[in-house]
Amino acid sequence: MKRITILAALAVSILAAVSCARKAESQTPAEKALATLLDPASKKVLVAAHRGDWRNFPENSIPAIESVIRMGVDIVEIDVAMTSDSVLVLSHDNSVNRTTNGRGLISTYTLDSLKRLHLKRGHGVTTDSLSIPTLEEALSVCKDKILVNVDHGWNWFPEVLEVARKVGCVDQIVFKSGGTREATAEAMRRCEEAGIIYMPIVTIAKDGTSETIDSYLDGGPMPVMFEVCFSKDAPEVDKYMSALRDAGSKIWVNSIWGSLCGYNDDDRAFESPEEAEAAYGRLLSLGFTAFQTDRPEFIIDYLRKKGLHD
Numbered sequence: 050m051k052r053i054t055i056l057a058a059l060a061v062s063i064l065a066a067v068s069c070a071r072k073a074e075s076q077t078p079a080e081k082a083l084a085t086l087l088d089p090a091s092k093k094v095l096v097a098a099h100r101g102d103w104r105n106f107p108e109n110s111i112p113a114i115e116s117v118i119r120m121g122v123d124i125v126e127i128d129v130a131m132t133s134d135s136v137l138v139l140s141h142d143n144s145v146n147r148t149t150n151g152r153g154l155i156s157t158y159t160l161d162s163l164k165r166l167h168l169k170r171g172h173g174v175t176t177d178s179l180s181i182p183t184l185e186e187a188l189s190v191c192k193d194k195i196l197v198n199v200d201h202g203w204n205w206f207p208e209v210l211e212v213a214r215k216v217g218c219v220d221q222i223v224f225k226s227g228g229t230r231e232a233t234a235e236a237m238r239r240c241e242e243a244g245i246i247y248m249p250i251v252t253i254a255k256d257g258t259s260e261t262i263d264s265y266l267d268g269g270p271m272p273v274m275f276e277v278c279f280s281k282d283a284p285e286v287d288k289y290m291s292a293l294r295d296a297g298s299k300i301w302v303n304s305i306w307g308s309l310c311g312y313n314d315d316d317r318a319f320e321s322p323e324e325a326e327a328a329y330g331r332l333l334s335l336g337f338t339a340f341q342t343d344r345p346e347f348i349i350d351y352l353r354k355k356g357l358h359d
Contacts, residue, residue, distance in 0.1 A: 097124035230264035257285030282311030
């Protein structure tokens with residue numbers, strides 16, 4: 050009888066595991082990334098590509114987004130701006146001077162006139178036919194495939210939400226903003242009401258203090274994820290990171306520039322395997338669970354070797 054009971058329990062366990070596996074297989078890549086983001090116990094480290102694959106394609110372009118989707122990136126960071134006829138388009142800058150063969154502010158262009166310009170690659174060479182995409186075009190490419198961090202978009206929150214609803218990808222959107230505890234709490238409330246993930250940006254000062262983090266740790270609802278910036282790698286960083294991890298939040302680091310991550314950045318990591326371990330290894334030891342990077346393919350390979358990414 051005891052043996053039968055053990056076998057029955059084992060069968061139930063196997064069936065449950067098979068059911069979970071089938072459920073996971075049926076999830077879209079975006080759903081899998083979202084499930085990881087919402088699971089404090091997950092060991093997977095999320096990778097966010099800064100402006101898409103801008104080393105190989107024009108930043109904030111459709112090919113740059115499609116490239117990071119093929120890589121298996123979890124989140125693509127994009128920037129938005131508004132045309133004179135109130136259409137949201139992808140651009141980090143207010144002007145088209147740096148990224149296209151045109152001149153002037155985006156806010157002075159209609160969408161039709163903006164589409165006549167050609168995007169430039171990272172080294173400044175103008176492409177033959179690529180134009181600035183609309184947010185709707187970009188989200189349509191991202192739908193079901195990847196989460197989307199909309200940066201520079203807080204001033205157009207209602208418009209971004211409207212486009213996301215039209216495309217049907219509201220649950221793939223991640224918004225972030227900085228400011229006081231009161232300001233970020235209001236932003237979190239608005240995002241929660243809309244069904245959007247919200248991430249406050251907090252900074253650990255050179256003297257090791259952070260009033261914003263302290264205010265969250267003193268009580269009240271904790272965000273799903275924090276973006277933590279620090280220019281000096283010091284013991285105080287370990288203290289705050291430990292407290293945020295214990296609170297159950299995911300923690301996003303910008304490894305794109307040294308001044309945002311205690312100089313444990315992408316360019317340092319790219320120098321050699323030893324430097325990669327020193328830089329990325331330090332950030333992992335601090336407990337960061339999402340990396341915004343300018344080298345998505347490189348860091349995915351690094352994380353996979355450690356069993357921290359699919």
